[in-house]
Amino acid sequence: MKLVYAIVNNDDTYAVNKGLQKAGIRATKLSSTGGFLMAGNTTFMICCNDHEVDKVIEVLKDHSRKRKQFVPSSTVTGFDGSQSVPVEVNIGGATIFVTDIERFEQV
Numbered sequence: 001m002k003l004v005y006a007i008v009n010n011d012d013t014y015a016v017n018k019g020l021q022k023a024g025i026r027a028t029k030l031s032s033t034g035g036f037l038m039a040g041n042t043t044f045m046i047c048c049n050d051h052e053v054d055k056v057i058e059v060l061k062d063h064s065r066k067r068k069q070f071v072p073s074s075t076v077t078g079f080d081g082s083q084s085v086p087v088e089v090n091i092g093g094a095t096i097f098v099t100d101i102e103r104f105e106q107v
Contacts, residue, residue: 001047001048001049001050001100001101001104002047002048002049002050002052002053002098002099002100002101003045003046003047003098003099003100003101003104004044004045004046004047004048004053004056004057004096004097004098005043005044005045005046005096005097005098005099006043006044006046006056006060006094006095006096006097007032007034007041007042007043007044007094007095007096008041008042008043008044008060008064008092008093008094008095009039009040009041009042009064009092009093010039010040010041010042011067011092012063012064012065012092012094013029013042015063015064016042016044016059016060016063016064016094017029017044018063019059019060019062019063020044020046020056020059023055023059025046025048025052025055025056025059026046026047027044027045027046028044028045028046029042029043029044029045030042030043030044030045031043044060047101047104053098057096060094060096061094064092064093064094065092065093066090066092066093067090067092068088068089068090069088069089070086070087070088070089071086071087071089
C-alpha cells in the first residue's frame with residue numbers, strides 16, 4: 001500500500017476534491033500553509049494500493065493547474081529594499097509525495 005500526500009493551492013482544492021470523488025478515490029484534507037509565499041494550501045492524504053498510484057496522480061494533474069503571480073521582490077530575495085520590484089513566480093500545480101505504508105485501518 002501507498003500513502004500519497006498531495007499539496008495543492010487553495011484555488012484548486014474544490015476541483016481536486018471533486019475529481020478524486022468522481023474517480024472513487026477517498027482522501028483526507030488538511031489545511032496547510034506554504035513557506036515561500038505563506039499562502040493557503042490544502043494537503044490531501046490518500047491511501048491506495050500500489051497499482052492505483054498512477055490513477056491518483058493523473059487526477060491530481062488534471063485538476064490542479066500552475067499559474068503565474070507577481071510578488072514583491074523582497075519576498076523572493078529575503079531583503080527588505082525600498083525599491084521593491086514585483087517578480088513573476090510560478091504557483092499552483094501539485095506537490096506530490098508517495099510513501100510506503102505498513103498498515104492502514106479505518107475503524
